[in-house]
Amino acid sequence: MPSVIGLLTGRVGRPPGAPMAPRDGPGAVITADRPVKFQASRRVRGIDGKAEPMASHGARGRSGGRPTLEEVAARAGVGRGTVSRVINGSPRVSDATRAAVEAAVAELGYVPNTAARALAANRTDAIALVVPEPETRFFAEPYFSDMLKGVGAELSETEMQLLLIFAGSDRRRQRLAQYLAAHRVDGVLLVSVHADDPLPDLLAQLEIPAVISGPRSAGETLASVDSDNYGGARSAVEHLLARGRGRIAHITGRLDVYGAQRRVDGYRDALRDAGHDADELLIESGDFTEEGGRRAMAELLRRRPELDAVFAGSDVTAAGARQALREAGRRIPEDVALVGYDDSAIARHLDPPLTSVRQPIEEMGRAMIDLLLAEIADRRPAASRGLERQHVVLATELVERSSS
Amino acid sequence: MPSVIGLLTGRVGRPPGAPMAPRDGPGAVITADRPVKFQASRRVRGIDGKAEPMASHGARGRSGGRPTLEEVAARAGVGRGTVSRVINGSPRVSDATRAAVEAAVAELGYVPNTAARALAANRTDAIALVVPEPETRFFAEPYFSDMLKGVGAELSETEMQLLLIFAGSDRRRQRLAQYLAAHRVDGVLLVSVHADDPLPDLLAQLEIPAVISGPRSAGETLASVDSDNYGGARSAVEHLLARGRGRIAHITGRLDVYGAQRRVDGYRDALRDAGHDADELLIESGDFTEEGGRRAMAELLRRRPELDAVFAGSDVTAAGARQALREAGRRIPEDVALVGYDDSAIARHLDPPLTSVRQPIEEMGRAMIDLLLAEIADRRPAASRGLERQHVVLATELVERSSS
DNA sequence: AGGTACTGTGGGAGCGCTCCCACAAGTGAT
DNA sequence: ATCACTTGTGGGAGCGCTCCCACAGTACCT
Numbered sequence: 001m002p003s004v005i006g007l008l009t010g011r012v013g014r015p016p017g018a019p020m021a022p023r024d025g026p027g028a029v030i031t032a033d034r035p036v037k038f039q040a041s042r043r044v045r046g047i048d049g050k051a052e053p054m055a056s057h058g059a060r061g062r063s064g065g066r067p068t069l070e071e072v073a074a075r076a077g078v079g080r081g082t083v084s085r086v087i088n089g090s091p092r093v094s095d096a097t098r099a100a101v102e103a104a105v106a107e108l109g110y111v112p113n114t115a116a117r118a119l120a121a122n123r124t125d126a127i128a129l130v131v132p133e134p135e136t137r138f139f140a141e142p143y144f145s146d147m148l149k150g151v152g153a154e155l156s157e158t159e160m161q162l163l164l165i166f167a168g169s170d171r172r173r174q175r176l177a178q179y180l181a182a183h184r185v186d187g188v189l190l191v192s193v194h195a196d197d198p199l200p201d202l203l204a205q206l207e208i209p210a211v212i213s214g215p216r217s218a219g220e221t222l223a224s225v226d227s228d229n230y231g232g233a234r235s236a237v238e239h240l241l242a243r244g245r246g247r248i249a250h251i252t253g254r255l256d257v258y259g260a261q262r263r264v265d266g267y268r269d270a271l272r273d274a275g276h277d278a279d280e281l282l283i284e285s286g287d288f289t290e291e292g293g294r295r296a297m298a299e300l301l302r303r304r305p306e307l308d309a310v311f312a313g314s315d316v317t318a319a320g321a322r323q324a325l326r327e328a329g330r331r332i333p334e335d336v337a338l339v340g341y342d343d344s345a346i347a348r349h350l351d352p353p354l355t356s357v358r359q360p361i362e363e364m365g366r367a368m369i370d371l372l373l374a375e376i377a378d379r380r381p382a383a384s385r386g387l388e389r390q391h392v393v394l395a396t397e398l399v400e401r402s403s404s
Numbered sequence: 405m406p407s408v409i410g411l412l413t414g415r416v417g418r419p420p421g422a423p424m425a426p427r428d429g430p431g432a433v434i435t436a437d438r439p440v441k442f443q444a445s446r447r448v449r450g451i452d453g454k455a456e457p458m459a460s461h462g463a464r465g466r467s468g469g470r471p472t473l474e475e476v477a478a479r480a481g482v483g484r485g486t487v488s489r490v491i492n493g494s495p496r497v498s499d500a501t502r503a504a505v506e507a508a509v510a511e512l513g514y515v516p517n518t519a520a521r522a523l524a525a526n527r528t529d530a531i532a533l534v535v536p537e538p539e540t541r542f543f544a545e546p547y548f549s550d551m552l553k554g555v556g557a558e559l560s561e562t563e564m565q566l567l568l569i570f571a572g573s574d575r576r577r578q579r580l581a582q583y584l585a586a587h588r589v590d591g592v593l594l595v596s597v598h599a600d601d602p603l604p605d606l607l608a609q610l611e612i613p614a615v616i617s618g619p620r621s622a623g624e625t626l627a628s629v630d631s632d633n634y635g636g637a638r639s640a641v642e643h644l645l646a647r648g649r650g651r652i653a654h655i656t657g658r659l660d661v662y663g664a665q666r667r668v669d670g671y672r673d674a675l676r677d678a679g680h681d682a683d684e685l686l687i688e689s690g691d692f693t694e695e696g697g698r699r700a701m702a703e704l705l706r707r708r709p710e711l712d713a714v715f716a717g718s719d720v721t722a723a724g725a726r727q728a729l730r731e732a733g734r735r736i737p738e739d740v741a742l743v744g745y746d747d748s749a750i751a752r753h754l755d756p757p758l759t760s761v762r763q764p765i766e767e768m769g770r771a772m773i774d775l776l777l778a779e780i781a782d783r784r785p786a787a788s789r790g791l792e793r794q795h796v797v798l799a800t801e802l803v804e805r806s807s808s
Numbered sequence: 809a810g811g812t813a814c815t816g817t818g819g820g821a822g823c824g825c826t827c828c829c830a831c832a833a834g835t836g837a838t
Numbered sequence: 839a840t841c842a843c844t845t846g847t848g849g850g851a852g853c854g855c856t857c858c859c860a861c862a863g864t865a866c867c868t
Binding site (some may be wrong): 472473474484492516517519520521522523524525526591643807 | 848853854858
């Protein structure tokens with residue numbers, strides 16, 4: 001499978017009277033509410049099939065017979081600049097002129113030439129969603145498709161095109177670097193990036209606007225969107241406490257992931273605030289995998305056989321823990337209550353169904369796009385930057401099921 | 405989810421001495437075998453963060469400080485045209501000059517500007533894979549991902565970018581039409597198109613090269629790639645005959661799909677050639693669905709209870725037939741042998757595992773790309789067209805399992 | 809010598825846009 | 839009436855490429 005999938009997200013027409021988007025707005029390409037009909041548009045080649053003389057240089061040729069801005073202008077009896085303003089939705093055009101231009105556009109079936117626009121304006125109207133994972137994982141995990149849904153929804157209000165780039169192997173990362181160096185996108189969305197990934201630095205160097213889905217640290221330099229890992233963990237632990245559990249263990253995620261650290265913090269603080277003594281032996285690190293969860297659970301049972309609840313760093317981890325608990329003869333939730341994180345599909349399908357902390361992934365996608373578009377728009381007027389990076393944190397929600 | 409996913413498939417560098425591809429070849433963008441290192445490339449903005457005067461018109465500005473062809477030429481002490489020839493891999497450059505240019509390219513970290521190239525050359529170096537289905541089906545059915553794999557593999561030798569366009573709803577078809585009208589792709593790959601789809605006509609009108617994966621009829625006007633439905637069906641029936649079955653029924657696919665008709669033809673001819681009388685009551689039409697298969701099977705059992713084998717138009721259909729057979733108390737394969745088509749995942753997982761006709765889907769994807777690239781290349785020199793459309797048919801293979 | 813035919817090279821013209829300057833016309837304060 | 843804005847408009851000057859023509863240089867014929 002190729003390493004970059006791109007999603008078309010632009011819209012076809014701009015709702016009449018819709019507010020202008022930033023930077024004079026990505027305007028309507030064409031006001032195509034009417035049925036999309038394609039006039040056979042005068043062709044370059046003669047009827048006999050032989051190539052027309054096609055005056056080596058001079059009037060219309062290469063474009064394949066498509067109308068240009070200039071032609072629309074002539075038709076509408078206005079200048080080129082005015083047509084451009086109408087096309088791009090600038091407000092500084094009189095109503096009469098606008099109507100004339102729109103009529104000409106419709107009559108000629110004018111569609112802007114993307115390449116010319118990109119060249120002149122030095123932008124691509126495309127952004128990339130970079131996934132440093134093999135595409136199999138991408139398609140398998142609902143996390144990504146939820147994110148994609150949010151991103152797509154938010155983007156559908158714009159003319160932006162989305163490219164999905166898989167950077168799971170060295171070869172692909174190389175390709176990605178190439179792609180970025182060619183400035184083929186106006187901005188980048190980064191998901192599931194590890195702490196030591198050089199990609200963020202590359203983006204900074206190339207001065208490409210970027211938003212990261214989970215900050216790499218408290219001092220993240222890129223704009224970021226995250227769910228409230230700390231709060232989510234707290235809510236899980238508080239829920240267990242409220243259920244009367246007092247010996248709550250935690251299987252962490254990979255601790256080089258900042259979000260996993262924050263969950264540990266939330267776990268610790270919730271227990272401390274409830275007046276429980278810290279017990280480091282109730283914490284065992286996992287790695288977000290099922291096997292890791294099983295191993296960690298077995299270890300916890302060995303160290304603290306009297307535990308009565310487990311907060312796992314992910315649903316998959318919880319699934320592993322569940323197996324270890326079963327093997328040890330512990331019943332869920334009677335003997336040990338279990339809470340996961342992510343509220344993924346497995347949470348619902350586990351036996352018993354798993355209480356889990358839901359992250360608003362789709363919303364995170366939307367938020368990322370908002371931030372990114374703002375950054376792109378800001379950058380445009382090569383103006384005084386130095387804006388602080390935005391960091392958005394979205395609330396989580398505990399979904400209670402019968403495992404706790 | 406957005407309606408167009410684009411896949412990046414281009415390569416990073418051209419293998420030294422690789423044969424030139426058509427039309428003077430999509431050449432190496434940059435000879436980046438060396439580790440991808442990004443020089444901080446002189447920036448437009450001053451160190452203090454304020455915008456440089458940036459002489460309103462005149463030398464270098466908009467491009468964001470990236471080197472241009474002109475600069476590479478100056479550095480290498482040659483003309484602009486020569487650098488262009490080197491970049492595009494033209495053979496009409498002396499070795500010494502080429503080396504000098506390549507050195508300059510490497511030193512400056514030159515990467516061609518895609519937009520400028522697209523504008524000047526009137527091409528996009530992108531093609532679209534159009535899927536007139538919702539993306540859920542796309543991701544669920546291995547048919548598509550296999551196809552994608554083949555397409556991606558073949559494309560990885562070129563600089564072409566792939567766009568995946570979902571045209572499952574009216575809105576999306578509209579968007580697609582818009583996209584095509586803007587000539588944002590050089591060519592289109594069409595998969596699973598129904599007989600009455602207007603898309604092929606639209607493509608013809610816009611003069612966009614296109615290849616279809618299953619011809620809509622014997623007189624398909626578009627270039628096409630298909631598997632040998634006729635031969636595949638024959639091999640299935642011949643296999644059943646060889647196993648001593650004499651009363652072989654057929655559950656067809658949707659008969660508005662040309663391939664399904666061809667399978668019926670193959671079925672008929674195989675029986676006729678073996679000296680069996682035609683028995684139209686052994687043929688019942690399905691619709692490629694499980695429910696259709698079940699219904700058709702029930703009907704066949706009612707009409708011809710003495711049947712001893714079934715050739716189903718697809719694996720899914722076979723799965724439906726299997727249920728109906730079970731319900732009727734027939735054992736597979738003892739009482740009734742069952743053969744499917746597609747050799748999809750369910751064929752392996754059915755109980756008993758299903759004998760099925762495998763189509764070389766990945767190869768079909770490759771073949772489609774080959775045809776499409778050839779068409780695109782042919783079209784370029786607006787030369788005498790009128791070439792006959794190419795139709796490629798690939799052989800199928802019978803995969804024997806225990807259901808027959 | 810003068811053709812004829814290459815190969816290799818430089819650079820003009822142009823692709824279809826956006827950006828921005830110039831300027832006409834209108835509006836209102838002085 | 840003059841000045842200072844504002845609003846709307848036209849069009850020049852690019853953006854960074856590709857295409858192709860022109861031409862120098864070399865080679866091999868007559």
